[in-house]
Amino acid sequence: xxxxxxxxxxxxxxxxxxxxxxxxxxxxxxxxxxxxxxxxxxxxxxxxxxxxxxxxxxxxxxxxxxxxxxxxxxxxxxxxxxxx
Numbered sequence: 001x002x003x004x005x006x007x008x009x010x011x012x013x014x015x016x017x018x019x020x021x022x023x024x025x026x027x028x029x030x031x032x033x034x035x036x037x038x039x040x041x042x043x044x045x046x047x048x049x050x051x052x053x054x055x056x057x058x059x060x061x062x063x064x065x066x067x068x069x070x071x072x073x074x075x076x077x078x079x080x081x082x083x084x
Contacts, residue, residue, distance in 0.1 A: 012080035017061040023076045034063030
């Protein structure tokens with residue numbers, strides 16, 4: 001398995017996650033979202049369906065993953081703090 005650098009994990013409220021998702025979309029980053037509804041499903045297709053059923057600005061976000069240039073990601077996660 002190739003070596004990969006560790007990635008920081010941040011903690012944030014739902015409101016901060018929603019703002020980060022919006023900033024990511026504006027910066028043309030493709031966020032991977034994790035919603036509360038996904039915990040009630042049993043597989044990937046069902047996860048995708050519950051996310052697709054809700055407009056992006058109304059998602060009940062519990063997590064967000066980003067990949068992109070460091071400067072862009074830093075601006076997107078503004079307002080969050082490192083997870084303890």
